[in-house]
Amino acid sequence: ALEWLEEYLSHWKGAFILVSHDRYFLDKLVHKIWELEFGRLYEYPGNYSHYRALRQERLERQWKLYEEQQELIKKTEEFIRRNIAGGDFRASQAQARQKMLEKLERIPKPIVPKKIHLWMDVKRPSGERVLRARDLIIGYPNAPLFHCKQLTLQRGERVALIGPNGSGKSTFLRTLAGELRPLEGTLELGYHVEIAYFRQSQTDLDTPDSTVLDVVTANTDKTISEARSFLGQFLFSGDDVFKKISELSGGERSRLALAMLAQLGGNLLLLDEPTNHLDIDSREVLQEAMRDYKGTIIFASHDRYLIQAIATQIWEIADGELKVYRGNYEYYRTQRALLAQPPSLQRGTQSEDEDTSKPKRLSPGKEQRLRERQRAKLAAREAELMNAVTALEHQIAQIEKEMEAASYAGDHQKLRELTALYRQKRQELEITSEQWAQAAEELANFSVSSQGL
Incomplete structure (x- = not known):
């Protein structure tokens, strides 16, 4: 049901707002995250995984700014304490700094949401x-x-x-x-x-x-x-x-x-x-x-x-x-x-060099040439799929950069188009990667079997 809803919303032409704890669902569908935290709303571009990285960066930046200001306040207060009672130039400086502190807009201490602390130990390992x-x-x-x-x-x-x-x-x-x-x-x-x-x-x-x-x-x-x-x-x-x-x-x-x-x-x-x-x-x-x-x-x-x-x-x-x-x-x-595809696509087509109507006895030379042709076809197929995987990975990386730029620019129409293209390329990559793995395994198995002849 979730996958059906995911597919339906991915082709939805209008806008939608959803409230969900389903991180996979958010990763697949959204291009903006609104987070409610301690009475404030924070906006992040991108999907859930992007939000996690940006949220961590925001918290680290807030802590750095807070700690830097606290250090400034500490040093300023120390200067004021040591020099405010005098009657010289330093006393004037101390008074000026005190006024500066009074007008300083204080950075609030970042509030870190409480999290559970969970560790599951093994008292004694099992057998293999x-x-x-x-x-x-x-x-x-x-x-x-x-x-x-x-x-x-x-x-x-x-x-x-x-x-x-x-x-x-x-x-x-x-x-x-x-x-x-x-x-x-x-x-x-x-x-x-x-x-x-x-x-x-x-x-x-x-x-x-x-x-x-x-x-x-x-x-x-x-x-x-x-x-x-x-x-x-x-x-x-x-x-x-x-x-x-x-x-x-x-x-x-x-x-x-x-x-x-x-x-x-x-x-x-x-x-x-x-x-x-x-x-x-x-x-x-x-x-x-x-x-x-x-x-x-x-x-x-x-x-x-x-x-x-x-x-x-x-x-x-x-x-x-x-x-x-x-x-x-x-x-x-x-x-x-892959299993949902027709059987011919699942198993691949039979090699034109194969004839299963009746067994044939070939001379050693012809058999060797036949195996070399078969291996060359497998190697070519494996190389073709490897290149296709590499090309798709480069395309996906470029799309991710364009998505980030569109998100920061607030170009929601372009972001929707890029998101749809991203999902399409990811699906192509998944299928092509699996085909490449199968082709590489077939090539390796063929090479091993050839060594035994």
Whole structure:
């Protein structure tokens, strides 16, 4: 549904204003960001990724100006203190500087938004193989959801589990966590695998009369002082720690669930929609924590920005089957686009030198010449695609410069046209890069097989 809306809005001829925490969505569609922060509105040209860089530059610039002015004020006040009481020329200077300070427009101290502090440790590493499954059927009695012929997961992999609502993502995570059994097939966890599970429903927090502080002290060995300090890292400060679980907002429940997850020390994280209810800053912190995590992760999410940044594999549940794509989200999209093409385009056309009607025996010389021609064709195709990728990368870089210039100039019509062209070229680059990778692999495999003859 998001991709449909994304495609629809990308061809929308009018203007639109959208409010969203979906960073991938913002990256694809917008060419201006309005940020509301501490009662002020800041405007940034470009998409979300550009906004992040410009926002950091703005904050650094504000801090520099503030610190420079504070240093000037400090030195001026010191000069005034030492010389104001005298009756000479320096006293006159001190009085003049005092008037200058009184008229000086003070630069306010920059306010830095508070962020959660999240670090997920691994107490003990798992074995090399984390998970192995064969002939799985996942679901409930009389209601199977999907099947999977074979799965293998190695230590350190980060898997994004995607699929429509109701396809079985949460059920699969519950099965991995041992709360449900597979309907059929085998599912084995590897040596020393210890699971830390973040539930979408957060039912493990369903103790409505307990307070936030109660949850931490009951599930850890922290003292009350240590627990309050720990909760402060997740933005529970002051009397917030005495809030009852039943009074928490969705964002507060998510932050508390992440706090408890960080204490588990498991080496296999199972995360079910971990960015739900989190603001953008908290999503960024979670993303960094997942990137730095030393164990293995399987996470179900609709957050495509998180998936693109973190996943090394995509496991898609669709049409009652789990399919594995060994790459990030853009790789998955490219593969899906290729699979949607006619079979002849997916596999390439048969070489004119090949005749499959009946086997032929060729002399060694003719066979060698035939293989040389085949290799030359593969090499030419690989070089052609490599040049096409390079040309597209240069075109995209030029378009990005023109987009930035148009954004700063306020030329919104040109920016819309450039944005559409940028998306088109990015899609061409994705498909061409995949074709180049396949051509390079075919050439390498052909060369290896030729050496054995």
